[in-house]
Structure formats: structure tokens, C-alpha cells
Amino acid sequence: MSPRPRKDERSINLQEAIKETAWQYIAKYGAPALSLRAIARALGITAPAIYNYYPDRxxxxxxxxxxxxxxxxxxxxxxxxxxxxxxxxxxxxxxxxxxxxxxxxxxxxxxxxxxxxxxxxxxxxxxxxxxxxxxxxxxxxxxxxxxxxxxxxxxxxxxxxxxxxxxxxxxxxxxxxxxxxxxxxxxxxxxxxxxxxxxxxxxxxxxxxxxxxxxxxxxxxxxxxxxxxxxxx
Amino acid sequence: MSPRPRKDERSINLQEAIKETAWQYIAKYGAPALSLRAIARALGITAPAIYNYYPDRxxxxxxxxxxxxxxxxxxxxxxxxxxxxxxxxxxxxxxxxxxxxxxxxxxxxxxxxxxxxxxxxxxxxxxxxxxxxxxxxxxxxxxxxxxxxxxxxxxxxxxxxxxxxxxxxxxxxxxxxxxxxxxxxxxxxxxxxxxxxxxxxxxxxxxxxxxxxxxxxxxxxxxxxxxxxxxxx
DNA sequence: AAGAAAAACAAACGCTGTATATTTACACCG
DNA sequence: CGGTGTAAATATACAGCGTTTGTTTTTCTT
Structure with missing residues (x-):
């Protein structure tokens, strides 16, 4: 029932890190080439993990x-x-x-x-x-x-x-x-x-x-x- | 050695038909949603067949x-x-x-x-x-x-x-x-x-x-x- | 009729976003 | 201190995409 804040450091950092990596990719390859999988790959996580921070692309x-x-x-x-x-x-x-x-x-x-x-x-x-x-x-x-x-x-x-x-x-x-x-x-x-x-x-x-x-x-x-x-x- | 013009009717028609179908899809779903496979499906052909008329998308x-x-x-x-x-x-x-x-x-x-x-x-x-x-x-x-x-x-x-x-x-x-x-x-x-x-x-x-x-x-x-x-x- | 070339196909590769189910790890409570 | 609930990450899978490759069918030229 009670929302349990986790370690909170890594979590929030990841949310920001996803955006940051997204910007890097956009800068490099352009906005339309944005790929969740590529972001995940760069961050060393799996693609569906992103869905914990953003409901969809x-x-x-x-x-x-x-x-x-x-x-x-x-x-x-x-x-x-x-x-x-x-x-x-x-x-x-x-x-x-x-x-x-x-x-x-x-x-x-x-x-x-x-x-x-x-x-x-x-x-x-x-x-x-x-x-x-x-x-x-x-x-x-x-x-x-x-x-x-x-x-x-x-x-x-x-x-x-x-x-x-x-x-x-x-x-x-x-x-x-x-x-x-x-x-x-x-x-x-x-x-x-x-x-x-x-x-x-x-x-x-x-x-x-x-x-x-x-x-x-x-x-x-x-x-x-x-x-x-x-x-x- | 000699470039052989085919029946020319169907071929040229298909080339135009591809563009026409593409416009219909663009009008309906917007330009970014353009899909070769969708066009081919609508025309009753397979996707790679389009490559005979256009080298790529x-x-x-x-x-x-x-x-x-x-x-x-x-x-x-x-x-x-x-x-x-x-x-x-x-x-x-x-x-x-x-x-x-x-x-x-x-x-x-x-x-x-x-x-x-x-x-x-x-x-x-x-x-x-x-x-x-x-x-x-x-x-x-x-x-x-x-x-x-x-x-x-x-x-x-x-x-x-x-x-x-x-x-x-x-x-x-x-x-x-x-x-x-x-x-x-x-x-x-x-x-x-x-x-x-x-x-x-x-x-x-x-x-x-x-x-x-x-x-x-x-x-x-x-x-x-x-x-x-x-x-x- | 024979041969050449064009056109279509089937299958596959690697990529995408996303859904589902499962495991791991942490935080709290008794 | 151990149990429990929850959040986060995972593995797996599905459907779709553009494109490549190899094969087959069709059609025209000679």
C-alpha cells in the first residue's frame, strides 16, 4: 500500500540517463532514428527496462x-x-x-x-x-x-x-x-x-x-x- | 545485351500504382508511416517486388x-x-x-x-x-x-x-x-x-x-x- | 523453338516497439 | 531478525519493418 522509495539514487539517475543518451543519439543520427533498444544497449540495460521509467516511446x-x-x-x-x-x-x-x-x-x-x-x-x-x-x-x-x-x-x-x-x-x-x-x-x-x-x-x-x-x-x-x-x- | 522492353503496360502501370497507393497511405496515416509492405499488400504483390521499380524506399x-x-x-x-x-x-x-x-x-x-x-x-x-x-x-x-x-x-x-x-x-x-x-x-x-x-x-x-x-x-x-x-x- | 531478360516470389536476416511472465533485490513491519 | 510486498530488471516472444538472396515464372526477341 505504501509507495516504497527504493535506493532512489540509481533510479532517478537512470530516468535522466535515458534522456541524456537519447539526446546523444538524436544529435548523432537525428530524431527520427531514435531507438529504445539502442538507448538500452548504450546504458547496458535491456530495452523493456525503459518501460519502468517511460510508459512508451x-x-x-x-x-x-x-x-x-x-x-x-x-x-x-x-x-x-x-x-x-x-x-x-x-x-x-x-x-x-x-x-x-x-x-x-x-x-x-x-x-x-x-x-x-x-x-x-x-x-x-x-x-x-x-x-x-x-x-x-x-x-x-x-x-x-x-x-x-x-x-x-x-x-x-x-x-x-x-x-x-x-x-x-x-x-x-x-x-x-x-x-x-x-x-x-x-x-x-x-x-x-x-x-x-x-x-x-x-x-x-x-x-x-x-x-x-x-x-x-x-x-x-x-x-x-x-x-x-x-x-x- | 539489348534492353528488352516488356509489355510495358502493366509495368508502367504498376510503377504509377505504387506511387498512387503510397499517396493514399500518406494521406491516411501520414508520411512517416509509409510502409513498402503495406503498399505491396494493398496491391496484392509481395514487398520485394517493389524493388523492381524503385531501388529502395x-x-x-x-x-x-x-x-x-x-x-x-x-x-x-x-x-x-x-x-x-x-x-x-x-x-x-x-x-x-x-x-x-x-x-x-x-x-x-x-x-x-x-x-x-x-x-x-x-x-x-x-x-x-x-x-x-x-x-x-x-x-x-x-x-x-x-x-x-x-x-x-x-x-x-x-x-x-x-x-x-x-x-x-x-x-x-x-x-x-x-x-x-x-x-x-x-x-x-x-x-x-x-x-x-x-x-x-x-x-x-x-x-x-x-x-x-x-x-x-x-x-x-x-x-x-x-x-x-x-x-x- | 530457343534463349535472354525482366518480374514476381518465398524465405530469411536483423532491426524495431511492445506485451507478458518471471526473477532479483530492496524496504519496511511485526 | 525473518517474512512480505513492491519495484526494477530480466528473458522471452510477437508482429511489423526494410532489405538481401536465390529461385521460379512470365514474356519478349531472335
Missing amino acids: DALVTALIIDAYTSFGDAQIAARDAFPEEDIIGRLHAIGHAYRRWALAHPQRYQLIFGTPVPGYVAPMKQVLPSAVRAFGVLVSVVEAARRAGTLRADSFPPIKPGYEAALEEWKRFSGDADVLSLSVALLIWARVHGMVSLEIAGSLPPFGAGVDALYEYEITSIERQFFREGES | DALVTALIIDAYTSFGDAQIAARDAFPEEDIIGRLHAIGHAYRRWALAHPQRYQLIFGTPVPGYVAPMKQVLPSAVRAFGVLVSVVEAARRAGTLRADSFPPIKPGYEAALEEWKRFSGDADVLSLSVALLIWARVHGMVSLEIAGSLPPFGAGVDALYEYEITSIERQFFREGES
């Missing part, structure tokens, strides 16, 4: 995705907080470049998050959403700060259909009770950045070489010019 | 991707040619919406093209590039037409590093010998459109409902306003 993938989102969010939070609260353009710039830098540094993680890396897998929103919202809430918070400061240039922004406030509760919690407008603008910015980064990671871009840097920088500043007024300093 | 996937690109390109060409050559904004608008319409109508094909749908698969550029270039050459051609007409607003566009002309030969063939500037602008537009569409298809967008339509329309017109001057009519 999808659960492991979910855990990996959450970890990836957390790392992704950390990177963006750090980038944002490197600039003072009032320097909205500075924060935006930093976030945009941190986004690409993280994605290029961990392309497999990025594809694990946004791609369809595993055959039958669909991410369970309930578990993933919090960490995802935390990561994208960073951008939302800065946009919202601009809106509050009156430097958000979004007069002609299309009115988004109402009636989905409930679904966005979680977003608001992590982004300082952002307005729906800020959320929409952030969404569009996110889409632009994701578009370029995902194409670059997938190798779908022509061999522009170092030119991609310039193109990305141009896109970031385009976004800033389109949506943000200079703050009165 | 990757070759089949490549053929499918090329077909998808062709269909994708057809849709964009049709959209463009529905407007007269001088109506550049009209053509851009049509292409943009045709892009999303095709992607939403064939999400699996879209992910097959841009995602990493099959475990160990990497698309062989040599075979895929022509059909890919044909599809994106449509946008490039319209941007180039604007440049020639003097309505392309890209003064502040970043200078892309030179030295990659050779790699872009193919692009030029399909886009009316487009200038490098047109190519770069088209690339940025493509990235923006792809960003929003890919997020929508992946289900990563919040449940904006019909609001996505408005958001997409806004993004399209934003692109037009940023990069294109009204033609003197």
Missing part, C-alpha cells in the same frame, strides 16, 4: 520535447534580460538572434519541437503547452511592453475573431497578461522568424553562404520597423 | 516528393497566369493565397516536401531541385517582373555575399533570368509565407479559428506594401 519523446522547450525558453529569457526593460528594440533584437542561434546550435531539438520527427507521434498539448508557452511568452511579453508604452505600431492589424480567450489563458499567465493584440503581433513575428530559421535548418535555402546572416538581420530589423515606433528617450 | 519517397513539387508548382503557375502580366500585385496576391490553399489541401504533401518525414531520408538535391525550382520560380518571376518595371522597393536590401552564381544557374533558367536581387527578395517572401503556413499545418498555432485567414491576408498585404510600389497605370 512517445512518453520519452514528450519528455525530450519539454526539455527542449525549456532550454529554448531559457535562451530567450536570458537574451531578453540582457537588456533593460525600457530598451524594447534592444530586447527584440536580442530575442530574434537568440532564437536563430539556439536553433542553429541545436537543429535536432528545433526539428523535434516543430517537425514531425517520430512516425506515429503527436505531441500531447496538455503536457507540452506550459513549456512551449513559457518559451514564446518571452516575445509576447516584450510586444506587450511596447503596447503598454505606446510604441506598438499595429493600428491596421486585423481584428482576430473573438471567442478563444479561454484557450489563451495559459498564454496570459506567462506573458504578463498580454493583450490579444500583442499576442497576435507576436504570433506573426514568430511565424516570420520561424519561417526563415526552419528553412535554413532544413537546408532548403540556396547556398547563400554567410549571406543568410545578412538576410536574417534584415528581416529582424524589418519586423522592428514595421511594428515598433522609436520610444521617446 | 528512399527512391520512392524522392519520386513522391517530385510529384508533390510538380503539383505545387502547377497550382502556383495557374494562380499567377490568372492575372495579366502587368498586374503584379494581383499576381502576388494570387500566388500567396494559392500557396496556402494548396498546403491546406495537401498537408501531408507539404510536410513531405519541407519536413523530415522519413527516418533516414535526405532528399537528393540533384533530382529534386528542378521541380522545386520550377515551383518557386513562379514567385521569383513575378518579383523579377516588378524589378524590371521599376516597382520593386528594395533599396535597403542587404547585399548578399557573391560567389554563388553557379549554384543558382538552375533558378535563373526557370525564372526568366532573374536578377540576384529578385531572387533574394523572393526568398524572404517565401520564408514568411512558409513560416505561417507551416505553423498552421503543424497545428502549432493557437486556436485562432477563422482568424488565421485574416492574419494571413494581413501578412500577404504587408509583404506587398513593404516591397512593391504601385505601378503607374
Whole structure:
């Protein structure tokens, strides 16, 4: 009846060790090649033993995705907080470049998050959403700060259909009770950045070489010019 | 010594039938779940028989991707040619919406093209590039037409590093010998459109409902306003 | 008719995720 | 201190996968 904690050291370590080994394999051979048996082999255990820590492969993938989102969010939070609260353009710039830098540094993680890396897998929103919202809430918070400061240039922004406030509760919690407008603008910015980064990671871009840097920088500043007024300093 | 054409009817039919069945399976269960054995089962043949038509699964996937690109390109060409050559904004608008319409109508094909749908698969550029270039050459051609007409607003566009002309030969063939500037602008537009569409298809967008339509329309017109001057009519 | 080549097949190999049943080892309680 | 319950790891097994190999059937050319 009473849940009996075992030695607890090895157990928890194994749970983490499984994820760690999984990351190594993903980094080496790509996310879709993830194999429970290979992980078990590397850890010196048998494949079914993993089922003591994750009910099935999808659960492991979910855990990996959450970890990836957390790392992704950390990177963006750090980038944002490197600039003072009032320097909205500075924060935006930093976030945009941190986004690409993280994605290029961990392309497999990025594809694990946004791609369809595993055959039958669909991410369970309930578990993933919090960490995802935390990561994208960073951008939302800065946009919202601009809106509050009156430097958000979004007069002609299309009115988004109402009636989905409930679904966005979680977003608001992590982004300082952002307005729906800020959320929409952030969404569009996110889409632009994701578009370029995902194409670059997938190798779908022509061999522009170092030119991609310039193109990305141009896109970031385009976004800033389109949506943000200079703050009165 | 002499290559002997067989009855040719059944053979070619089977080659096409394999692709057709593959599409049905992809539509039903998604691209990553593609299985040679399942295809063979549906066709009433054995799995190794497929190897007479495609050397391995990757070759089949490549053929499918090329077909998808062709269909994708057809849709964009049709959209463009529905407007007269001088109506550049009209053509851009049509292409943009045709892009999303095709992607939403064939999400699996879209992910097959841009995602990493099959475990160990990497698309062989040599075979895929022509059909890919044909599809994106449509946008490039319209941007180039604007440049020639003097309505392309890209003064502040970043200078892309030179030295990659050779790699872009193919692009030029399909886009009316487009200038490098047109190519770069088209690339940025493509990235923006792809960003929003890919997020929508992946289900990563919040449940904006019909609001996505408005958001997409806004993004399209934003692109037009940023990069294109009204033609003197 | 004879020979060559293409197409299909049957069987097998090694791999995968997963289910089941069994053994081992630890933690607690009387 | 010994018994007991539970968690963790195991061995075994199943069905499915892509692919290889060797063999047989079919079909066309000469």
C-alpha cells in the first residue's frame, strides 16, 4: 500500500540517463532514428527496462520535447534580460538572434519541437503547452511592453475573431497578461522568424553562404520597423 | 545485351500504382508511416517486388516528393497566369493565397516536401531541385517582373555575399533570368509565407479559428506594401 | 523453338516497439 | 531478525519493418 522509495539514487539517475543518451543519439543520427533498444544497449540495460521509467516511446519523446522547450525558453529569457526593460528594440533584437542561434546550435531539438520527427507521434498539448508557452511568452511579453508604452505600431492589424480567450489563458499567465493584440503581433513575428530559421535548418535555402546572416538581420530589423515606433528617450 | 522492353503496360502501370497507393497511405496515416509492405499488400504483390521499380524506399519517397513539387508548382503557375502580366500585385496576391490553399489541401504533401518525414531520408538535391525550382520560380518571376518595371522597393536590401552564381544557374533558367536581387527578395517572401503556413499545418498555432485567414491576408498585404510600389497605370 | 531478360516470389536476416511472465533485490513491519 | 510486498530488471516472444538472396515464372526477341 505504501509507495516504497527504493535506493532512489540509481533510479532517478537512470530516468535522466535515458534522456541524456537519447539526446546523444538524436544529435548523432537525428530524431527520427531514435531507438529504445539502442538507448538500452548504450546504458547496458535491456530495452523493456525503459518501460519502468517511460510508459512508451512517445512518453520519452514528450519528455525530450519539454526539455527542449525549456532550454529554448531559457535562451530567450536570458537574451531578453540582457537588456533593460525600457530598451524594447534592444530586447527584440536580442530575442530574434537568440532564437536563430539556439536553433542553429541545436537543429535536432528545433526539428523535434516543430517537425514531425517520430512516425506515429503527436505531441500531447496538455503536457507540452506550459513549456512551449513559457518559451514564446518571452516575445509576447516584450510586444506587450511596447503596447503598454505606446510604441506598438499595429493600428491596421486585423481584428482576430473573438471567442478563444479561454484557450489563451495559459498564454496570459506567462506573458504578463498580454493583450490579444500583442499576442497576435507576436504570433506573426514568430511565424516570420520561424519561417526563415526552419528553412535554413532544413537546408532548403540556396547556398547563400554567410549571406543568410545578412538576410536574417534584415528581416529582424524589418519586423522592428514595421511594428515598433522609436520610444521617446 | 539489348534492353528488352516488356509489355510495358502493366509495368508502367504498376510503377504509377505504387506511387498512387503510397499517396493514399500518406494521406491516411501520414508520411512517416509509409510502409513498402503495406503498399505491396494493398496491391496484392509481395514487398520485394517493389524493388523492381524503385531501388529502395528512399527512391520512392524522392519520386513522391517530385510529384508533390510538380503539383505545387502547377497550382502556383495557374494562380499567377490568372492575372495579366502587368498586374503584379494581383499576381502576388494570387500566388500567396494559392500557396496556402494548396498546403491546406495537401498537408501531408507539404510536410513531405519541407519536413523530415522519413527516418533516414535526405532528399537528393540533384533530382529534386528542378521541380522545386520550377515551383518557386513562379514567385521569383513575378518579383523579377516588378524589378524590371521599376516597382520593386528594395533599396535597403542587404547585399548578399557573391560567389554563388553557379549554384543558382538552375533558378535563373526557370525564372526568366532573374536578377540576384529578385531572387533574394523572393526568398524572404517565401520564408514568411512558409513560416505561417507551416505553423498552421503543424497545428502549432493557437486556436485562432477563422482568424488565421485574416492574419494571413494581413501578412500577404504587408509583404506587398513593404516591397512593391504601385505601378503607374 | 530457343534463349535472354525482366518480374514476381518465398524465405530469411536483423532491426524495431511492445506485451507478458518471471526473477532479483530492496524496504519496511511485526 | 525473518517474512512480505513492491519495484526494477530480466528473458522471452510477437508482429511489423526494410532489405538481401536465390529461385521460379512470365514474356519478349531472335
